[in-house]
Amino acid sequence: MCTTKNIEFLVAKHFFTEAEARGQKLILGNIDTNIWLHKEKINFNHVVEIAKRYNDSCIFIISKGPNKGFYVYSNSKKVCFKLANETLPINHVEMV
Numbered sequence: 001m002c003t004t005k006n007i008e009f010l011v012a013k014h015f016f017t018e019a020e021a022r023g024q025k026l027i028l029g030n031i032d033t034n035i036w037l038h039k040e041k042i043n044f045n046h047v048v049e050i051a052k053r054y055n056d057s058c059i060f061i062i063s064k065g066p067n068k069g070f071y072v073y074s075n076s077k078k079v080c081f082k083l084a085n086e087t088l089p090i091n092h093v094e095m096v
Helices: 009-022 031-038 044-051
Strands: 001-005 057-062 070-074 079-086
Touching: 001 009, 009 057, 009 070, 009 079, 031 057, 044 057, 044 070, 044 079
Parallel strands: none
Antiparallel strands: 001 079, 057 070, 070 079
């Protein structure tokens, strides 16, 4: 089961910049991304429900590190959500 955690938009953007610089950003369609999504048990029905709220929804996936996770954000609304899998250990869902 997935839930979401609100992440401050500017903090999330900083996470994204750092992840790209370190080569930790995953790209949809890449086999490594598909493996990661399966391992993390990302619920795409939940992602779709979040994305429907915003007409400019974007995703960002950080593969490892302290900010590891699947993020959905909206530039126009300046909001960001991190998907959290409740079945994984708590350190996966802690907000930094």
